Amino acid sequence: MKYLLYFALLYVLLPFNLYIDLISILIFYLVFNEDERFALIFSFFAGLLIDLFHPVVLGVNILIYVIFVQTLLYVKKYFKQNMWVNWIVFAVYYLAKVFVTHIAISAPVRIQPIIFTIMCFLPLVLISNKIKYKVWMRT
């Protein structure tokens, strides 16, 4: 049931993804809080939807998301999770994603959505944790 909810959320967030990249935040959240295989499938599907909705080259966003999620799944066991570490890891992950997307498809880099996304990450994750696990941050 909760997996269906994540997919519904993906559809709701898709039209606003150009203004604030909530899908990246959602994927990052899933990597740390849900089944690893589901996180991979979800990132694949999110990439596919983005490629269809904001098309440039079919497959680019799928490739970037799948590789980034697998990298995160691999490195997440090497650091201890807390609020600031998660935020820094997300910022690095997100900036790397934007950079790779820019290199891959010459997409224009828009600073405002990047700043909004990085700023919104922490409050959104804190609120989600509080709603789902009754704690602000899982460690």
Next chain:
Amino acid sequence: MSRRQLAFFFSLLLISITFLSLGEHTKLTISTRLSPILLFPVTTITKLVDFLSVSSTRITELETMVNRLRLENAEWKKIILLDTTDYQTTEYRLQKAQIIGRDPSNINSYLYINIGEKEGVRIDQPVLSIDGLIGKIRYVGNNYTIVETIEKHGFAASALDAKTGIHGIVKNHGNLVFDFVRIDDEINIGDSVYTSGMSDIFPEGILIGTVKKIDESDDQFFKPVYLKPSVRINRLNYVYVVYGKENN
């Protein structure tokens, strides 16, 4: 990390690489088939949001009108300076669109812009910028459009030299060439070449480029005239899609 998960990751990777390596036509076909199915919920939500945001639509309309007037103003200035073409922009409506991507394999040949079917865009509508002709619509998606630019090999438009009135066809053979200029036609470096309006696609009076080189020809009828495009496509962020009478 389990071997099973690694295999799973590599299969997803393989699918995405397969998508990437497909030809442009196949990609378009797949996108066209998949979009209505997979994007059905989001299309419905977008339509609902559009319906609710009446005031924002009004702002966009006004913005479009301001841009159209600016463009018309710029065109009229050119007409006053040259006084060669009978340009009537009032028949046309311009819709501003943002460039959201470029095909990395042909960086200037195709542009992806952020308006599509729901804005009433149709195949073959002309696309221009304040400096002149950019190209025409090649493919229309629900909320995006692919523009084929004048830098695409094989692109063609009927044209005329504004100074001398010589008619011909501007074609991209790797370089932009003004074809069918006769050996004895008087044409000079620096002359401006505009669309002639002798086609169903491009209205007359849109600047295509200026003559940069005229070659001696072995041909006994025509000489090759090379043009410098008026628009630097790799520097563009916005374009204008032209809606003709039938589109309005």
